[in-house]
Amino acid sequence: MRFTSPTRPRFQRLTILSGTLSALLLGGTVAAGAAEYAGIVMDAKTGQTLYSHQADSLRYPASLTKMMTLYITFEAMKAGKIGKNTQIPMSAHCSRRPPTKIGIRPGGSIRVEPAILSLVTKSANDVSCALGEYFAGSEARFGKVMTAKARGLGMSKTVFRNPHGLPDSKQVTTARDMARLGIALREHFPEYYDYFATRSFSYGKARYGNHNKLLGHVRGVDGIKTGYTRASGFNLVSSVKADGRSIVAVVMGGRTGASRNAQMKKLIAGYLSKASRQGSGNLIARAAPAGVQYGMTIASIDPSDLPLPMRNPAFRQPEAITRSNAVVAVAAAPQLPPAPVSAYAPVAPRPQQIVASHTPPEPVARIDTIKTSSTVPGAGQWVVQVASVGSPQQANSMIASMQQKASSLLAKRQGFTVPFVKDGTEYHRVRFAGFDGKSDAWSVCKGLKRQKIACYAVQQ
Structure with a gap:
């Protein structure tokens, strides 16, 4: 793969031409060449996309997966469920995970803080596996917890199947989703974020250096994570702060670590200066940690912890993440080419972009009659969504329940639902209206989160 400066018009013309030819030749399937490189640069203060190339096409995350494993670990620490x-x-099972790994023997253990450092620097697969088993009982169950958390953070196309990123054809993400996760880590866990700047750490008699070679060599870079398998290519998420500006940049699909790093340097040089010095930086809704039972049992995820639960009849929901009064969804994985049998197998085909499974549903013209006032909010108004459920009856019950549970915030708000169809099944978004603009909606949502009711504000 040859990286070209994203600031040159020639690059843009070649990109457009390549994408057009690929679409004509392959009938909408992402061509191998077109899928090799994906990148994005986001302003971490305003959320503006400063640069984007194939940012929404599916990719294998490789060890970028460990960013979510660390997110859930930090969440447990912040909630006081675990300590350093x-x-x-x-x-x-975890001790047999292929390298890279620390090499802890079965029956042994590792403290949380060196576990974190082993993921940040060495990208240890054995330790990632152990964390997944600790929080959810198994890697597979932890993958469901991770996917549910991704949905709560707005990572709409990501599906996790394991905590480390070793090859699995159904574990996919996008550059945009990884940028959102990078920003969420910075926003939600400033007290732990410095771990990502660790250049090296010692464990036992060994010393491990960070795989992120930009640390200490590119001004302003303070993390976050590298990743590599043969199927994914060389991936990198970088956080940069300098001159009052802040960006998160993602490069996925590099042919070599050197070419990936060179492209990341070009993105930082080309777009950091375009980022704003203004903005609150509060871009990603914080998923409430309450309701998650951490420990050597299956994780119990409170449905109120997930702003966008959805149900897929073809997917069997584990008891650990369902309740009778709400349906929590973990999106079904897309059908992708088979994964290589190990991290060092020959290059596998790139994931196909399956539009039907991953694009948001088209807006539905009608709105359910379930409401608490005589008018339905019009286009452009700000509303707060608290859930998606499987029937009008569930929606009606949830509206009443939410207005009773958070009467000071919702009693005078207009409850209503918006139906939509996914995979042939109708669902109902539970929303409240009657806000004086964005700031009012965001303020109410923050109040709901303090009462352990997950939500997010959106403009109709």
Whole structure:
């Protein structure tokens, strides 16, 4: 793969031409060449996309997966469920994960803080596996927890199947989703974010250097994570702060670590100066940690912890993340080419972009009659969504329940639902209206979160 400066018009013309030819030749399937490189640069203060190339096409995350494993670990620490010295047991299964790894023997354990450092620097697969088992009982169940968390953070196309990123054809993401996760880590866990700037750490008799070679060599870079498998290519998410500006940049699909790093340097040089010095930086809704039972049992996820639960009849919901009064969804994985049998197998085909499974549903013209006032909010108005459920009856019950539980915030608001169809099944978004603009809606949503009711504000 040859990286070209994104600021040159020639690059843009070649990109457009390449995408057009690929679409004509392959009938909408992402061509291998077109899928090799995906990138995005986001202003971390305003959320503006400063640069984008194939940012919404599906990619294999490889070890970028560990960003979500760390997100959930930080969340547990912040909630007081675990501490830096909590011991994470190592099972025989996790000890057999292929390199890179620390090499803890079955029956041994590792404290949380060195576990974090092993993921940040060495990208240890055995430790990632152990964290997944500790929080959810198994890697597969932890993958469901991770996917649910991704939905709560607005990562609409990401599906996780394991905590480390070793090859799985159904574990996919996009450059845009990884940028959102990078920003969420910075916003939600400033007290732990400095871990990503660790250049090296020692464990036992070994010393491990960080795979992110931009740390200490590119001004302003303070993390976040590298990733590589043969199927994914070389990936990198970088956080940069300098001159009062802040960006998160993503490069996915590099042919070599050197070419990936060179492209990231070009993106930083070309777009950091275009970022704003203004903005609150509060861009990603914070998923409430309450309701998650951490420990050596299956994680129990409170449905109120997920702003966008959805149900897929073809997907069997685990008891650990369902309740009778709400349906929590973990999106079904797209059908992709088979994954390589190991991280070092020959290059596998790139993921196909499956539009039907991943694009948001088209707006539905009608609105359910479930409402608490005589008018329905019009286009452009700000509303607060608290859930998506499977029937009008559930929606009606949830509206009444929410208005009773958070009467000071919602009693005088207009409850209504918006139906939509996904995979042939109708669902109902539960929303409240009657806000004086964006700031009012955001303020109410923050109040709901303090009452352990997850939500997000959106403009109709």
